[in-house]
Amino acid sequence: MSKPVVAVVGRPNVGKSTLFNALAGERISIVQDTPGVTRDRIYAEVSWLDMTFTLIDTGGIEPESKDIILSQMREQAQIAIDTADVIIFMTDVHQGLVDADSKVADMLRRCGKPVTLVVNKVDSFEKYMTDVYEFYNLGIGDPIPISAASRLGIGDMLDEVTKHFAENAKEEEGDERPKVAIVGKPNVGKSSLINHLLGEERVIVSEIAGTTRDAVDTEITWQDREYIFIDTAGLRKKSKIKEELERFSIIRAVTAVERADVVVVVIDAIEGVTEQDAKIAGIAHERGKGIIIAVNKWDAIEKDDKTIYKHTDRIRQILSFMPYAEILFISAKTGQRTRKLFDMIDVVLENNSMRIATGVLNEIMTEAVAMQQPPSDKGKRLKLFYITQVAVKPPTFVIFVNNKELMHFSYTRYLENRIRDAFGFQGTSLKFIIRERK
Numbered sequence: 001m002s003k004p005v006v007a008v009v010g011r012p013n014v015g016k017s018t019l020f021n022a023l024a025g026e027r028i029s030i031v032q033d034t035p036g037v038t039r040d041r042i043y044a045e046v047s048w049l050d051m052t053f054t055l056i057d058t059g060g061i062e063p064e065s066k067d068i069i070l071s072q073m074r075e076q077a078q079i080a081i082d083t084a085d086v087i088i089f090m091t092d093v094h095q096g097l098v099d100a101d102s103k104v105a106d107m108l109r110r111c112g113k114p115v116t117l118v119v120n121k122v123d124s125f126e127k128y129m130t131d132v133y134e135f136y137n138l139g140i141g142d143p144i145p146i147s148a149a150s151r152l153g154i155g156d157m158l159d160e161v162t163k164h165f166a167e168n169a170k171e172e173e174g175d176e177r178p179k180v181a182i183v184g185k186p187n188v189g190k191s192s193l194i195n196h197l198l199g200e201e202r203v204i205v206s207e208i209a210g211t212t213r214d215a216v217d218t219e220i221t222w223q224d225r226e227y228i229f230i231d232t233a234g235l236r237k238k239s240k241i242k243e244e245l246e247r248f249s250i251i252r253a254v255t256a257v258e259r260a261d262v263v264v265v266v267i268d269a270i271e272g273v274t275e276q277d278a279k280i281a282g283i284a285h286e287r288g289k290g291i292i293i294a295v296n297k298w299d300a301i302e303k304d305d306k307t308i309y310k311h312t313d314r315i316r317q318i319l320s321f322m323p324y325a326e327i328l329f330i331s332a333k334t335g336q337r338t339r340k341l342f343d344m345i346d347v348v349l350e351n352n353s354m355r356i357a358t359g360v361l362n363e364i365m366t367e368a369v370a371m372q373q374p375p376s377d378k379g380k381r382l383k384l385f386y387i388t389q390v391a392v393k394p395p396t397f398v399i400f401v402n403n404k405e406l407m408h409f410s411y412t413r414y415l416e417n418r419i420r421d422a423f424g425f426q427g428t429s430l431k432f433i434i435r436e437r438k
């Protein structure tokens, strides 16, 4: 099941970042351990009781003038409405209720999505509680007093937020159709690709960047099998600010990837693979989804017999954190290899949920250990007792060892490679959990 998405909306300085940090702890990043990919604070995974959700900060408002703040808040709220399952609307007891709050509250009330109204900086309930009641005037439910800085009231807030998850979860449950997210920078050809797969001009594609349309999920049948394509091109943000556009395309990617089984990361062959592509691909990697890199506009570049290898090398270099990803060179315009995409989606789906029997895994591990001695430190040598697969999507393995400290990343990588030699697992990441057994 996909993780719910929660978005935080609010005026500058109400304490959104502080709340974000309080909830996300150390785990704030776009891609961990991914060289060349800058750490960013756009989204984070949050756990509360037995639930996890993705928190996104639609943020980035510069407090310049009042008019700008309101229009930016509206945009922010719109992003939240388009992408989130639950919206946290944050206000500030010190600033009190301001006009922009009321206007945004109107927008949120109309959208019909669950909204949790939070009043921050209530550092002392005694002192501020009467001021909190004022926020009932927004007409979007009970205001929940919190102090993000001193982590007060956070539990009550999370209870309120997570209460809404169950309603949403039901909708997608039971839908066995594979979900494929098409992600990538603006103008790489996501809409064109969906169009081509659909085989009809149902979707309006335009030469002008910034065209909008409504449909987001598209049903496509291929050889009697139905797929749901999640298209992030649909909701497009018009902005001249590069950072804002990037932020928006990342938020879109996060929410689409969350719901997907397989992610097709579309790259522009003319431009080549970029850092922005790496960020987007990193989201799919972090979430353990099946991944296909589709290098689009292959028709538009001059080729010789080395072109494909040059492109592949460059992609492998920039996306070095996901060597397992499948790469396909396509043209949404001419349809070159777009059929192959479906075959690849099927393979990747299968690999992402493949289970290997414990007996076979242990045979491979024993053989691997015999071929390359495990590392040792200060006279203590790593012993590997047992390996078993505990989960799929992505395939997740637990390895029992004598001492966790001795299990180096490079040795885990070595075992991963032996497992991949045996079973392939193309297009999916593998997860390893190391446990000690004395």
Ligand code: GDP
Pocket (backbone or CB within 6 Å): 010, 011, 012, 013, 014, 015, 016, 017, 018, 019, 120, 121, 122, 123, 146, 147, 148, 149, 150
């Ligand atoms: P953002 O612009 O909404 O992301 O707001 P920030 O998280 O950057 O916070 C703005 C200011 O409010 C900072 O100086 C924070 O230290 C302060 N702040 C945040 N939460 C609290 C709180 O619970 N109590 C108090 N007194 N100050 C807070």
Ligand code: GDP
Pocket (backbone or CB within 6 Å): 184, 185, 186, 187, 188, 189, 190, 191, 192, 193, 205, 206, 207, 208, 233, 296, 297, 298, 299, 300, 330, 331, 332, 333, 334
């Ligand atoms: P999106 O923003 O990712 O949805 O990109 P679009 O599908 O709107 O395409 C952006 C531009 O690239 C349009 O002008 C398309 O005609 C063009 N385009 C898309 N796919 C291809 C392709 O395979 N080859 C070429 N030459 N142009 C393409």
